[in-house]
Every structure is written in structure tokens, then in C-alpha cells.
Amino acid sequence: MVKIARWNDDGGTQSGFMEGDACFALPAGTTVGTLLEAGLAETLRLAEKTVRTAPAVPLGDVTLLAPLVPATIRDFVAFEEHVEGVRKSIDGVAGVVPEWYEAPTFYFTNPHTVTGTGTVIGIPAGCDALDFETEVAAVVGRVPGSDGSNLSAAEAHDHIFGYTVLNDWSARDLQRREMKVSLGPCKGKDFANTLGPWIVTADEFEDRHDAEGFLPISLAVEVNGKAIGQDLLSNMGWPFAELVAYASQDSVVRPGDVLGSGTCGSGCLAELWGRNGSQTPPPLTTGDVVRMTVEGIGTIENTVGTRREAVTRVAARTRPRNRAVTSASASPAGRA
Incomplete structure (x- = not known):
């Protein structure tokens, strides 16, 4: 291997x-x-x-350390079971929106806050609901003669260089507020992502894909030694090749890009909160140890650190909506 x-x-x-x-x-x-x-x-x-x-x-x-410094990180939401549970927790509504089934959906997250296994993950300022997300990430490599744009699924498959474990750390209370503005997630997500422990090259999985291109490998997560969730990567709504192909449409994927699967079923606390109707199990606190294992790849483990105490919100100013053009704004400075 x-x-x-x-x-x-x-x-x-x-x-x-x-x-x-x-x-x-x-x-x-x-x-x-x-x-x-x-x-x-x-x-x-x-x-x-x-x-x-x-x-x-x-x-x-x-x-x-993290096995690479990503050029970009696209994180998908490819597990239906996760969407069912976490939507109730975050949005307060049940079910999966019809649009989820129409095409893969992803957001861009922060490559500058990537950490490796063993790193202590601090709780961001203002967060009282720290969570983890258990994922697999595909890492893109170069294919001779390809510019990484408008790929077919078969072409995208060849661009997958390897796989690693991804923990998409989440401040659920910060995320809940900002998602109500119909944009994000933003500060609820960009404080930390853990990748590791290494990249296993794609050839190691070549004979494990099923007829539709899915990988039936197991993902599991535990907190303080207690099992929280387990799923199969093959329960994604789309195989990884289709995620990479979709990302490349009218765009480009390049070597060093990382594409997350999204959280597996039962792979985070918020999904369980939505199903249980309460924050059970409780949010992560200082000293908690989160351990994720993916079959054929490996294990990452991180300890939760202290919360940074700071006020980070800045309220909007209330200003009159005056659209009248003034002479000062219409004329360059100094012009008569």
C-alpha cells in the first residue's frame, strides 16, 4: 500500500x-x-x-502533519441520511429538499486552517455547540493532457490521485445563525479542518469499486472511546468520480484540490440532535477526544482545546435608504 x-x-x-x-x-x-x-x-x-x-x-x-496543503477544499453534502437529520437540527424542518436529489451540492471552505491528526482544536469564540463531521476526501492529481475542465465521470475518476480522512469541524450555533441569511456556512466552518493521517493512493481501491463506481468501505467515529456513528461510503448519493466531474463543469479541478464526501450517516452530533429532539449526545467540550477511522485509509484523532474568549460579531448600522445622488458623489473631488 x-x-x-x-x-x-x-x-x-x-x-x-x-x-x-x-x-x-x-x-x-x-x-x-x-x-x-x-x-x-x-x-x-x-x-x-x-x-x-x-x-x-x-x-x-x-x-x-496534514498530508497536503490543499489548493482548494470543496465539501459536498452527499449522504441523504445526514441531510435528513442535520436539516432538522439546523433548519428546524424535516425531510430532504427535492433539489438535493437533482445534483451534488458543495461549498468552499478554508484551506489555510487545515490541521493534522494529533492537533488540539480550539473552540472558536462564541461557540457553545462544537461538532465534528466524519468524511472521506478525494485528492486531485494531474492527468497528462487534461486541463481538469468539463470532465466526464470516467475522466474525473482518473484525476482522483488518492483518498484521506476528513473531519470538517463545525460550530453549529454560529452556523445556524448565518445559514438563516441564505449564505454560508461561513464562520461556523472555517476555523478548522483535519486531514490525515496520510493519502492512500487511488490504485489501492481500484478493485473495490462496485458496478456504479461506489466504494463500500466503512467510516466510524467515537468520542472519548464511545462509538457515536458508523456508515459505508457507498451510501453516498453519487460516487466520487461524479462529484469531481460536477465540480469541473464550467470550472476546473487542479492538482492539490480536495473534495470532501460530506458527513456520513450518523457521522456528526447535529444529525443525532435532529433525530433525538435534543442535544444528545452533548456538544464537544474542552478535553474531549474525537477519533475517526476509515477502512483502508487510517485513523485521525484530535483533542478539543479551550474556547477563545472574544466578541466577534459586529452589528449592522441602521442607516436611511437615501438613493438621491448628491453633487459631491456625482462629481470627482476638485472638479467645478
């Missing part, structure tokens, strides 16, 4: 491959981004060479 990782050790930040319980660093100046630009075939060749020739560093001697 080819696993691609980034880590910190005494030599600083390194990129390379994992085999067993050892890390094998790429040559200086070669990064995970270099591999994504080179494409999957060249990466597999380089992995074989690196594991054979580079010094082995024990996994226990390093600190894993």
Missing part, C-alpha cells in the same frame, strides 16, 4: 512515503505538491524507489 505523508522530525518538515511503521523522506525540494503535479503513475514509480533507497525513520519518532 502506498501512503503519502508529511511529518515533522529533527530535520524539519518532511514529505514522503509510509510503509509499515516507517517513514521514507523524498529528496530535498520534493513535496507532496510535486507528486500531485507529477501524477499517480510517476508517484508510484517514485514510491518504489524511495522506500528502497531512503533511510527509514520510525513513525514513533515523527509528528504527522
Whole structure:
């Protein structure tokens, strides 16, 4: 199995491959981004060479980082069961809107706040309802001769370089307020995303796709050692290739782009709150440990830190709606 990782050790930040319980660093100046630009075939060749020739560093001697610094992150909402539960919790209404079935839906989130497994995740200011979201993410790599635009599902399949685990951390109370403005999510989402523990290359899953292109692999999440939810990736409404293809329509997907599956069924607290009619289980608090495991990929684990105490809301000013054009606004400064 080819696993691609980034880590910190005494030599600083390194990129390379994992085999067993050892890390094998790429040559200086070669990064995970270099591999994504080179494409999957060249990466597999380089992995074989690196594991054979580079010094082995024990996994226990390093600190894993997020396996890449994403160029962009598109996060989909591809699990019907999740939509059913969380819509009741966030919007206060039951059911799935008809538009969900018509096409995949995603939002862009913040690539600058990506963290790795083991990182302490602080609670954002003003949040009393911190939640997690259990997901798988596809990582895009280069395909020779393709510009990544207007892809078919078959073409998009070839652009999937590999897969990693994604925890889309969520401040549900902040999200609930901003979604009422019909835009977002915004501050309810952009404070943290965890990716890891590494990227497993797509060839490892090639013989596991079913006839429609879905991957029947298991996702599970627990908090403080207690199981919270479990689902199969094949319960998505669309296979990953169709998500990537949809993202590319009248747009482009490029090496380093990350596309999340959206939360699996029972993969977050808000979905359970919607079904239970109360915040049961309770929101995450300082010291809670969230552990996510995806079959064939690996496990990420993060501890919840303290909440930042600050007032971040800025109220709108109430101003008269005067649309009259004044002479000052109509004439450039200094003109008679």
C-alpha cells in the first residue's frame, strides 16, 4: 500500500512515503505538491524507489502533519441520511429538499486552517455547540493532457490521485445563525479542518469499486472511546468520480484540490440532535477526544482545546435608504 505523508522530525518538515511503521523522506525540494503535479503513475514509480533507497525513520519518532496543503477544499453534502437529520437540527424542518436529489451540492471552505491528526482544536469564540463531521476526501492529481475542465465521470475518476480522512469541524450555533441569511456556512466552518493521517493512493481501491463506481468501505467515529456513528461510503448519493466531474463543469479541478464526501450517516452530533429532539449526545467540550477511522485509509484523532474568549460579531448600522445622488458623489473631488 502506498501512503503519502508529511511529518515533522529533527530535520524539519518532511514529505514522503509510509510503509509499515516507517517513514521514507523524498529528496530535498520534493513535496507532496510535486507528486500531485507529477501524477499517480510517476508517484508510484517514485514510491518504489524511495522506500528502497531512503533511510527509514520510525513513525514513533515523527509528528504527522496534514498530508497536503490543499489548493482548494470543496465539501459536498452527499449522504441523504445526514441531510435528513442535520436539516432538522439546523433548519428546524424535516425531510430532504427535492433539489438535493437533482445534483451534488458543495461549498468552499478554508484551506489555510487545515490541521493534522494529533492537533488540539480550539473552540472558536462564541461557540457553545462544537461538532465534528466524519468524511472521506478525494485528492486531485494531474492527468497528462487534461486541463481538469468539463470532465466526464470516467475522466474525473482518473484525476482522483488518492483518498484521506476528513473531519470538517463545525460550530453549529454560529452556523445556524448565518445559514438563516441564505449564505454560508461561513464562520461556523472555517476555523478548522483535519486531514490525515496520510493519502492512500487511488490504485489501492481500484478493485473495490462496485458496478456504479461506489466504494463500500466503512467510516466510524467515537468520542472519548464511545462509538457515536458508523456508515459505508457507498451510501453516498453519487460516487466520487461524479462529484469531481460536477465540480469541473464550467470550472476546473487542479492538482492539490480536495473534495470532501460530506458527513456520513450518523457521522456528526447535529444529525443525532435532529433525530433525538435534543442535544444528545452533548456538544464537544474542552478535553474531549474525537477519533475517526476509515477502512483502508487510517485513523485521525484530535483533542478539543479551550474556547477563545472574544466578541466577534459586529452589528449592522441602521442607516436611511437615501438613493438621491448628491453633487459631491456625482462629481470627482476638485472638479467645478
